[in-house]
Amino acid sequence: MQLTDFEALSFDCYGTLIDWEAGLSAVLVPWARERGLTLTAEQLLTEYAGLEARSRRKNPPGSTQTSWPGACSSSGSSSAPR
DSSP states (O other), rough: OOOOGOSSOOOOOBBBTTOOHHHHHHHHHHHHHHTOOOOOHHHHHHHHHHHHHHHHHHEEEEEEEGGGGHHHHHTTOOOOOO
16 A cells, blocks of 8 residues: 555544644633633533534534624623634
């Protein structure tokens, strides 16, 4: 078997090579605290996962930013993390 035997290679690195939960938590926890929210990293990640799934059902992949208005309104905040 040689590399040239293949037309394409696929790597599953999300969650394996990339610790996406730590990355999201590093942004979401300070964002929530700045707004007086007392949500844990686990709670924020759970909420994010639900919003991302809902957004992906309604919008093409890559449009998860549209989920932030729902997250902000359900948390009592009016702005998305930057």
